[in-house]
Amino acid sequence: MPSSQSPIIDVSHLSATLGERQVLTDVSFRVYPNQVTVILGSSGCGKTTVLKHLIGLYPIRSGQVRIMQQELAALDEPQKQQLSLKMGVLFQNGALLNSITVAENVAIPLEQHTDLPPDVIQDLVRLKLKLVELEHAAHLLPSELSGGMRKRAALARAIALDPPLLFCDEPSAGLDPITMAALDELILNLKHQLGMTIVLITHEVPSIFRLADRIIFLDAGRVVFEGTLQEGLQSGIARIEEFFRKGKGEGMPTRS
């Protein structure tokens, strides 16, 4: 059920190759504002490649990507930078700068892109770290954190500027169920209270059930399904059924 609003991300006929290998074939989908859209599919199906096109890391060679009514391929460098301020990205492995502390990592976008007074920046850093439950780790270096903590610190950095659009590449992979649930709740809060639009890549079925407004299911570089989670579950597409059945370790789950 497409929303009545105009999409915040509009991908049409995106194809991509990595070297000789065709990674994406004619991928089209839309992401609507103030929703959590989950991109899912088995490993190697091209999810991260789609994400890297959306955040401008891969050049668009075939097809179109429009974000916030702007054609990504047509933007020049300053425009791209402006757009990047409105997008927060949480990378698969965190991608924190290793030579500076967690707090300094979170402060970077605030210091570089705003003229806020230093005490406001410090307050914001503390706040963002509290949101991801890492206040106690502010003074530590990324190498001193566990994998899950690193990911949460990276999320704090991604939301430093309160971007309207947040991309998360496997935010909850490698986290314990309690932390995972807390992270999901934070993502829901960002959506409900700040009106953020969130694009998630995740394999965690419980997270998908908690968060997903819409799902985009990729298989071998093609979009197999696009729609709400409920529609996806009832679509009768074997790959989707199998994904959720195996993800839960049992028969078809019901939304709880």
Added chain:
Amino acid sequence: MKTRSDAAPSTPAAFAFQLEGDVLYLKGSLVLAGVDQQLPKLKKQLRKYPRKFLRINLRELQRIDSIGVAALQHLRDWLQAQGIKTEIEAVPPGIQQIMQTFAIPPQTAAPAGEKDSALERFGERVYDFWVRDVYEFLLLLVDVIYYSVVDLFQRKAHRKGEFFNQATLIGVNAVPIIGLIAFLIGVVLALQSGEQLRQFGANIFVADLTVVAMVQEMGPLITAIMVAGRSGSSIASEIATMVVTEEVDALKTMGLNPIRFIVVPKMHALVFTLPFLTILADALGITGGLLVAYLNLDLAPQVFYNRMVEVLYVRDVAIGFVKSLVFAVLIVLNGSFFGFRVKGGAEGVGKVTTTAVVGAIILVIVADSILGLIFY
């Protein structure tokens, strides 16, 4: 350029403020753009505020985000510091909820760590270097030497072809640069000394000087310093990267000894190639000297050659050879020592690489001095 509101379903007005009596009205959307532009103006206006109490009215505030919440907190703290008490009123429910979610946590004291005195720090440094580092270096030395000898006879300890691979990387690929530098050093030696010797009519001795200096000292030293810079750094950074990316741990869990698997092939390769590189450097350096002697000092090549045969003893060549063996061991040991000590990520790799190059060059020169004292 046309600007649009981004994600918000409805378009909230831009941020504005209005001071009426003792009430400050904040309107529109208190988000990054508004805060960045308006906060300084707002503070400027409030500097002239005469009373001791201010009510901040949020009735017309449509949107706020964490930056807005932090800015509001900052404003209240700032007013407090000016001696003005504040109170927030008429908060719309939606805004109230966001303000609760983004309530700025109180500042926690920095982790209390007792500061060491200068003496303690000095002691720690001395201990770290003379006890811990030297001890670890010696441990590594024993391990590497032991396995380097043992693995000469046990081909299975490392991958097939690794020796030739490393010998090519460390030795053969260094031939052009070492050849060029050695040749130029020979030229410079002959030029400088020739100028002095000519004053005494002792042109002929330029051969003695160039040949002995190149073979005993300059050849081994220059080659070792070049290799230390070139391969010492690559050994350290390669091993450090392997540590950081857990490749070394993976080797251990596969039952492979990282020293045998990574360090020993490099040790074999460098111990084998460095003497050859040194001989090449000697030869090219002498050639440089011969060329200068012929072109600049009118010394016939045959005369230079005869003089060379006369002054050069097997002992000199042997000393150069022994030196180059010692340097080879030191360069590989030093590189792997620093490589295995890496801490942190990419930055750590950079740090140990730098330390390794500096360390290798110092080690080579110190060892050269010690060997010089022993041999002469």
